[in-house]
Amino acid sequence: MPTTAPAPLTTLEVMTKQRVLSGVQPTGNLHIGNYLGAIRNWVAGQAQYDNFFCVVDLHAITVPHNPATLAADTYAIAALYLACGIDLDYSTIFVQSHVSAHSELTWLLNCITPLNWLEDMIQFKEKAVKQGQNVGVGLLDYPVLMAADILLYDADKVPVGEDQKQHIELTRDIVDRLNHQYGQGETVLKSPAPLIQTDGARVMSLTDGTKKMSKSDPSDLSRINVLDPPDVIQTKIKKCKTDPVRGLTFGDPARPECNNLLTLYMLMSGQSKEAVAAECVEMGWGQFKPLLTEAAIAHLQPIQTKYAEITADKSYLESVLREGRQKAEAIANATLTRVKQALGYSLPL
Numbered sequence: 001m002p003t004t005a006p007a008p009l010t011t012l013e014v015m016t017k018q019r020v021l022s023g024v025q026p027t028g029n030l031h032i033g034n035y036l037g038a039i040r041n042w043v044a045g046q047a048q049y050d051n052f053f054c055v056v057d058l059h060a061i062t063v064p065h066n067p068a069t070l071a072a073d074t075y076a077i078a079a080l081y082l083a084c085g086i087d088l089d090y091s092t093i094f095v096q097s098h099v100s101a102h103s104e105l106t107w108l109l110n111c112i113t114p115l116n117w118l119e120d121m122i123q124f125k126e127k128a129v130k131q132g133q134n135v136g137v138g139l140l141d142y143p144v145l146m147a148a149d150i151l152l153y154d155a156d157k158v159p160v161g162e163d164q165k166q167h168i169e170l171t172r173d174i175v176d177r178l179n180h181q182y183g184q185g186e187t188v189l190k191s192p193a194p195l196i197q198t199d200g201a202r203v204m205s206l207t208d209g210t211k212k213m214s215k216s217d218p219s220d221l222s223r224i225n226v227l228d229p230p231d232v233i234q235t236k237i238k239k240c241k242t243d244p245v246r247g248l249t250f251g252d253p254a255r256p257e258c259n260n261l262l263t264l265y266m267l268m269s270g271q272s273k274e275a276v277a278a279e280c281v282e283m284g285w286g287q288f289k290p291l292l293t294e295a296a297i298a299h300l301q302p303i304q305t306k307y308a309e310i311t312a313d314k315s316y317l318e319s320v321l322r323e324g325r326q327k328a329e330a331i332a333n334a335t336l337t338r339v340k341q342a343l344g345y346s347l348p349l
């Protein structure tokens with residue numbers, strides 16, 4: 001996390017910076033996969049971009065959800081953005097459902113997106129299998145909503161974990177199709193590019209090193225949540241899956257847990273890969289686990305303290321989200337109008 005406050009952007013800087021858009025679903029506790037794969041990178045890169053970070057609550061209902069906790073979970077994710085170091089001098093934070101253009105553009109894009117493109121999406125296949133007969137149309141349509149999120153803001157870059165790369169590719173296909181069919185030689189929508197860091201791009205489950213860490217895994221032992229207290233982190237690392245081999249090394253495909261845990265240690269302790277490799281090459285798990293525990297607790301503790309401060313003042317968070325909505329809405333509505341014009345709609349009088 002930055003230690004000194006960076007200087008606010010000048011108007012010229014804002015105008016010339018590339019735009020970034022990304023988001024997290026309020027589907028449960030934010031875990032270190034979301035943090036290391038996404039939010040940490042948003043924070044690290046935010047000074048060079050004009051950033052829009054939303055809490056994607058419309059995505060959250062594509063799987064069964066609890067109406068009693070949706071609003072609170074949405075606020076919690078927004079507060080975590082701030083606690084993790086998102087800086088309002090560089091970034092706008094808002095809630096997806098507060099800007100109705102997201103739903104409107106999704107409908108328009110739905111009508112130009114071939115069904116088989118969506119049926120091919122890996123995330124749909126994986127999540128649909130879990131839901132069986134009850135799978136909703138929203139889950140199939142998730143990538144089109146995600147495309148609308150990105151395209152409304154003319155985003156140049158979309159920082160995501162590896163799991164979302166296919167959805168960015170689909171977004172680019174939708175852009176090409178719409179521009180080709182309705183652009184009359186002009187660019188109606190701008191094509192975005194994924195921004196994926198290699199380290200932490202795919203944080204794996206603590207209970208199975210071949211599965212990605214996920215909020216929806218029924219076992220809480222499979223993940224470290226950003227807000228887990230120290231004793232819970234300690235228990236989870238104590239119980240996490242390892243292997244019987246002595247000597248811990250990166251990159252052995254036969255040892256997915258070893259690679260994952262070393263990577264977590266590297267990212268949480270802030271050391272280089274070489275330093276971690278040298279430190280751990282002769283270690284056994286009994287020696288390594290307390291080190292990882294200590295690094296994870298120390299890394300997450302300042303975020304947890306800041307989160308407690310932010311959530312103690314609800315009116316502050318509300319004002320952040322109100323301002324965020326106003327800024328987001330102005331840009332999103334302009335894009336929506338552009339698309340409607342290209343499709344031949346009469347505009348409201």
Ligand code: AQP
Nearest residue numbers: 025027033034037038160161201202203213214215216
């Ligand atoms: N395990 C992961 N490793 C690295 N990055 C990850 N991300 C998610 N899991 C990992 C990245 O976090 C961002 C926000 O994800 P999301 O909340 O929109 O949904 P998701 O990708 O579906 O995350 P989960 O935790 O697996 O949630 P559920 O279980 O609800 O589906 C994205 O940038 C994602 O790449």
